[in-house]
Amino acid sequence: MSTCNHNCSSCSEKCSTQAGRNLEFMEPLNKFSSIKHVIGVMSGKGGVGKSSVTSMLAVHMQRLGYKVGILDSDITGPSIPKAFGIKEKALSDASLGILPAESKNNMKIMSINLMLENEDDPVIWRGPVISGVVKQFWSEVYWGDLDYLFVDMPPGTGDVTLTVFQSIPLDGVVVVTSPQGLVSLIVKKAFNMADKMNIPVLGIVENMSYVKCPDCGKEINVYGKSEIEKFAKELNIPVLAKMPLDADISRLCDEGRIEGMACNYLENAAKHIVNNKVNK
DSSP, X not given: OOOOOSOGGGSOOOOGGGTTSOGGGOOOOOTTOEEEEEEEEEESSSSSOHHHHHHHHHHHHHHTTOOEEEEEOOTTSOOHHHHTTOOSOOEEETTTEEEOEEOTTOOEEEOGXXXXXXXXXXXXXXXXXXXXXXXXXXXXXXXXXXXXXXXXXOSSSSHHHHXXXXXXXXXXXXXXXXXXXXXXXXXXXXHHHHHHTTOOEEEEEEOSOOEEOTTTOOEEOTTOOOOHHHHHHHHTOOEEEEOOOOHHHHHHHHHTOGGGOOOOTTHHHHHHHHHSOOOO
């Protein structure tokens, strides 16, 4: 995994996860920060619970004893602060840079919602401006010392996703999807984009995979039988988890208490990320 905290294009080091990438656009990390591993969480389309998965993965990683942060690069649809119950605004330090907010359990979080006057103000910006903000969240935010930074990416394979891939030294991405019939197209689009950018896909999380009957415990496939294993096998990547539709998760996110979740749906996914490092 990543151990460098500099602009790789300006040095002679051969960082293996950057091999084959165009380093011309790579942004330097805030000079007072050190981040060992950077993991992107992406989806081929919206509405699959990508931000919830990002939040839960980060919580599980923190429970494993790691120092964790979340960079919310979904500028037009930010939801990470709400899941963690963060309402205060980001502050600035003349020496260090922009100071991220911290959750109740000291997870560092940066999102555009922490810079807006009102959290429900719309972000009506064109692509280049949005991309510039994403770069600022990497290079101007004082993250301090982190073991893992999760980047919650916007849905799809558009301009901002490309900016993240080109500007931030991702060690790998986790693809989030759902069981609907379009799953093959969704997963393959995300996989192919990461592959073209020479970024490893660490695995797939299928959200809303089933509903468990509260009376008998039977798993009901609301969206039909999942075929995620078939597509994962075709792409030679693992299925990290199959998460159910769980009202408790929705409630905790709405209440800003995702850190209090009792479920362990993504515990093995977090362990897989730790145990399957891409070494530099």
